Amino acid sequence: MPDLSVTIAGVPFxxxxxxxxxxxxxxxxxxxxxxxxxxxGIALKGLTxxxxxxxxxxxxxxTPQGMLNCVGLQNPGVTAFxxxxxxxxxxxxxxxxxxxAGSTREDYCRMAELLSEAPVDMLELNISxxxxxxxxxxxxxxxxxVGAVTRAxxxxxxxxxxxxxxxxxxxxxxxxxxxxxxxxDALSLINTLTxxxxxxxxxxxxxxxxxxxxxxxxxLPVAIRMxxxxxxxxxxxxxxxxxxxxxxxxxxxxxxxASAVQVGTATFSDPFAMQKIIAGIxxxxxxxxxxxxxxITGSVKPYESI
Amino acid sequence: xxxxxxxxxxxxxxxxxxxxxxxxCPNAVNAAPGQFVGIxxxxxxxxxxxxxxxxxxxxxxxxxxxxxxxxxTQWLAARGKGELLDVLGPLGxxxxxxxxxxxxxxxxxxxxxxxxxxxAAQRFGSRADVLLGFRTAASVILLRDFAxxxxxxxxxxxxxxxxxxxxxxxxxxxxLDRAPCDIVYACGPKPMLSxxxxxxxxxxxxxxxxxxxxxxxxxxxxLCCASKIRDASGGEHYRHVCKDGPVFxxxxxxx
Numbered sequence: 001m002p003d004l005s006v007t008i009a010g011v012p013f014x015x016x017x018x019x020x021x022x023x024x025x026x027x028x029x030x031x032x033x034x035x036x037x038x039x040x041g042i043a044l045k046g047l048t049x050x051x052x053x054x055x056x057x058x059x060x061x062x063t064p065q066g067m068l069n070c071v072g073l074q075n076p077g078v079t080a081f082x083x084x085x086x087x088x089x090x091x092x093x094x095x096x097x098x099x100x101a102g103s104t105r106e107d108y109c110r111m112a113e114l115l116s117e118a119p120v121d122m123l124e125l126n127i128s129x130x131x132x133x134x135x136x137x138x139x140x141x142x143x144x145x146v147g148a149v150t151r152a153x154x155x156x157x158x159x160x161x162x163x164x165x166x167x168x169x170x171x172x173x174x175x176x177x178x179x180x181x182x183x184x185d186a187l188s189l190i191n192t193l194t195x196x197x198x199x200x201x202x203x204x205x206x207x208x209x210x211x212x213x214x215x216x217x218x219x220l221p222v223a224i225r226m227x228x229x230x231x232x233x234x235x236x237x238x239x240x241x242x243x244x245x246x247x248x249x250x251x252x253x254x255x256x257x258a259s260a261v262q263v264g265t266a267t268f269s270d271p272f273a274m275q276k277i278i279a280g281i282x283x284x285x286x287x288x289x290x291x292x293x294x295x296i297t298g299s300v301k302p303y304e305s306i
Numbered sequence: 307x308x309x310x311x312x313x314x315x316x317x318x319x320x321x322x323x324x325x326x327x328x329x330x331c332p333n334a335v336n337a338a339p340g341q342f343v344g345i346x347x348x349x350x351x352x353x354x355x356x357x358x359x360x361x362x363x364x365x366x367x368x369x370x371x372x373x374x375x376x377x378x379t380q381w382l383a384a385r386g387k388g389e390l391l392d393v394l395g396p397l398g399x400x401x402x403x404x405x406x407x408x409x410x411x412x413x414x415x416x417x418x419x420x421x422x423x424x425x426a427a428q429r430f431g432s433r434a435d436v437l438l439g440f441r442t443a444a445s446v447i448l449l450r451d452f453a454x455x456x457x458x459x460x461x462x463x464x465x466x467x468x469x470x471x472x473x474x475x476x477x478x479x480x481x482l483d484r485a486p487c488d489i490v491y492a493c494g495p496k497p498m499l500s501x502x503x504x505x506x507x508x509x510x511x512x513x514x515x516x517x518x519x520x521x522x523x524x525x526x527x528x529l530c531c532a533s534k535i536r537d538a539s540g541g542e543h544y545r546h547v548c549k550d551g552p553v554f555x556x557x558x559x560x561x
Contacts, residue, residue, distance in 0.1 A: 025527035029549070032307050032525075045529075053544050058520045060530035062352045062378075067522060074529050074544060216351045268523045269351050271309055271394065 002285035003292045004278070006040070006260050008237045009160035009185035011121050013040040013095050013260060016293055017250065017278050020241055020264030021046055021099035021124060021164075022071065026085040027092060033271050038278070041095030043188070043262055044081075046126050048101050049110055051077035055131060061197055061206040066216030066243070067265060068195050070131040070209035073101055078114055090119050097162065101126040101136060105149050108139075112157035123159050125150065125184075128166030128191030130213045137191075140166040143178035154183030162239065165189035167219075167226055176230035176238075188239035188262060189230060190223045216265040219243040224256045231257025231298055245273060247280020257298040307397065307525070308333040311390040315367050320447040323374045324418065325383045326359070329391055334361050334368035339425035340400025340516055340553045343370065344524035346392035347378035353394060354378050355521045355548065357422035357493070359448075368396075371421035371447065397524050398552050401426045401491055401514055409488035412437065412511075413457070414478050414502045416494020420448055422516050423493055424455070431456040435481055439474025439498065443467035475501040482509040489514065496561065503556035513556035519547040526550075534560035 004015035019027075021043035027036050036042065054074025061068050076084070078100075089096055098120045100111040108125065115123055127149055129136035139149045150163050163179040165172065167190035176187055192213025197206040205211070223242025231238045240258030244250050245266035253261050266273035281293065290296060308331070316328040337358045344353030356370040374383045385391060406429040413423045413436045420438050427434050434457040440446045442465050452459045461469030462477050470477055475498060478490070482505060492502040493516040506513035519531035526549025535545040536558045545551070 023523070023528055025529070029523070029525040029527045033309060054529065054532060056534075056544075057530075057532045059532055060352075060520050060522045060528070062350065065351060067351055069522065069528070069530055071529050071532075074532065265351060265522075268353070268528065269346060270392075271525075 002282055002290060004282060004285070006294055008239065008259055009122065009162070011095060011160055015040040015278050016254070016260035016281070017274050018043055018095070018097070018239065018260055018262045019267065019274065020262035021126070023264035023267055026081070027089055030267070030271060031092065034275060037093030039094050039274055040260060041097055041121070043097040043099050043124055045075055046073050046099040046101045046129065047075050047078045047081055047111065048073060049078055049107055051075065051080065056208040058206065058208055060212070063195070063197060063214065063216070064218060066214055066218035068197060068207060068212035068214050069192070070207045070212035072131045072209065073129055073136070078111060082118055086118060086120070095122070096120045097122045097124050099124040099126050099164070101129055101132070105152050108149055108153050109156045112153045116158035120159065122162055123157060124162040124164050124188060125153055126164050128164050130166070130168065130192060130194045130211070131209055137166050137168060140175070141169050143174050146175050147178040147182040150179050150182035150184050160185045162186040162188050164191055165230070166191050167193050167222060167242070172226045173229045173233040176234050180234040180236050184236060186237045186239060187230060187234065188241055190219070190226050190242045193219055193222060215243070217243045217245050220249055224252055227253060227258050228256040228300065244277070245269065247277045247284060250277050250281055251284055251296070254293065254296050255298070255300040257300070259294065259297050307395065309394045312393050314385050314387055314389050314391060315365060317386055320371060321445050324371065324445070324447055325374065326369055326371045327382070327385065328362070328367045328369040329393060330365065330367045331393060332366050333396070334366060335363045337361055337368055337396035338400035339403065339429065340422060341396035341398050342552060343393050343395030344397060345370070345382060347381045349381070350378045352522055353524055354382065355524055357516065357552070358396060358425065359421035360425040360428065371418070373418045394524060398548055401553050403429050405488070406430050409433065412478065412481055412487045412490045414474055414490060414492040414494070414498070415439070416474055416498040417441070417445070419494030419498070419516070423491060424448060424451055426491055427452060427457050428455045434458070435460065435487070437462070437474050437477040437481065439463070439494070440468070441465070473501070474498065475505060478502055479505050482506070482511060487511060492516070492556070499556070500561035503559065503561065507557060514553050515556045515559060516552045517547050517554060517559065518552065521548050524548045536560055
């Protein structure tokens with residue numbers, strides 16, 4: 001029997017497939033289709049201190065092999081989440097990762113403090129949302145700001161801390177290193193790539209926020225490259241995200257250096273995408289005589305650069 | 307909510323570029339009028355949300371009627387009998403049809419907004435007036451089907467080539483001026499819905515509208531299909547067409 005379990009920052013996952021934040025809500029919708037306990041974990045919808053309305057519609061548009069979104073962190077706020085959703089989620093038998101966002105460094109710290117007292121397993125610091133005016137990606141695009149917010153949150157966070165990185169940067173490895181030195185227990189990447197589409201007839205951008213975040217199979221090669229570069233630079237575990245829709249994509253991500261993966265947009269095409277990916281990884285392991293999935297992490301054999 | 311691959315039972319072109327597709331699906335008979343399904347189109351990451359037009363209990367089938375607008379619907383329009391379609395649904399909440407066995411209703415449909423009203427109109431039989439607006443006579447669809455429910459059907463076209471020349475909402479105004487009704491149901495383009503809501507409100511008649519927004523997940527997880535809705539205390543919040551709708555009380559929609 002192949003062993004799919006992985007441990008990230010001391011937290012055991014039964015398999016390395018995690019639902020990506022913002023694509024899975026607080027789990028209730030997809031729980032109607034399959035038991036959430038089949039998943040390695042869930043990165044829950046991004047939370048802020050106060051409820052957020054998000055951006056006006058249209059908030060999404062399909063693109064070749066992908067989609068753009070500008071939801072803008074709509075969420076009921078951490079208080080409502082703790083009251084209305086967490087007690088139910090806790091009974092679902094999967095690892096719970098709270099994705100937290102804020103407009104100021106202090107917001108992130110307050111969120112970390114509040115959730116440190118709650119029965120969640122890990123926090124994911126969202127410093128990479130491209131769709132909010134303040135905060136979000138602004139914290140994630142320079143080594144200094146990534147280091148500063150990670151360090152501040154780390155001091156007040158009692159849970160294992162994942163820092164979710166933006167791909168909208170020049171040197172992802174240095175950003176990864178900055179997060180690691182500031183105390184991150186793990187990294188997750190990539191968040192969405194900023195993008196834009198324009199309607200030819202109306203000459204209006206197709207999203208209300210003009211620009212949005214690109215996800216889906218289209219971004220997979222970018223994600224693989226960035227995970228490879230980041231994982232080579234840091235010692236902490238990396239969770240690979242971006243365009244994974246088949247088990248082959250997930251295995252590729254693990255080979256690039258990820259210890260686990262998050263799957264997002266693929267769930268919209270096929271609500272059972274994660275189930276199929278888990279099953280696919282398992283048969284790949286059997287066929288290739290791989291006992292523990294963590295054996296393959298980072299086992300890509302890169303060419304010597306010329 | 308069910309998910310699986312189900313065969314096409316029948317494909318018909320109702321008007322140029324408007325396709326009726328019947329799909330055999332065991333759970334389809336449970337769909338409430340106004341609910342929708344998400345259908346995957348080959349090579350496209352996002353499902354196409356399509357309202358259920360009606361169901362057929364005998365054949366365990368439902369039908370959707372859609373307009374060919376882009377590559378996804380073009381692919382879908384080319385599917386024939388026996389081909390399997392990847393369907394997620396029924397999704398969302400449909401029209402409130404309580405009291406349909408005794409109440410009177412007026413249905414207002416604009417263009418491709420007409421089909422989602424058919425199953426609801428069926429419940430009202432001859433106590434329904436159905437007002438349908440189209441661009442021109444050649445784009446009129448489902449006329450006989452609506453008439454077959456026992457409803458009184460009236461048509462408006464932009465160019466006057468069939469029925470009333472002008473807006474379908476002009477027919478609604480005249481209809482409500484003439485006689486009251488218990489409820490108005492509307493589906494169509496936003497300006498039409500907004501006008502229908504206003505006319506119904508002016509006549510003191512309850513109105514439900516079926517909204518459309520660009521959608522990704524179809525189940526309420528991604529929060530893409532936001533629409534501003536007024537709550538009981540007057541606060542305006544983004545709700546989601548796929549999960550909280552697609553049917554909303556017209557006086558709660560912030561048009």
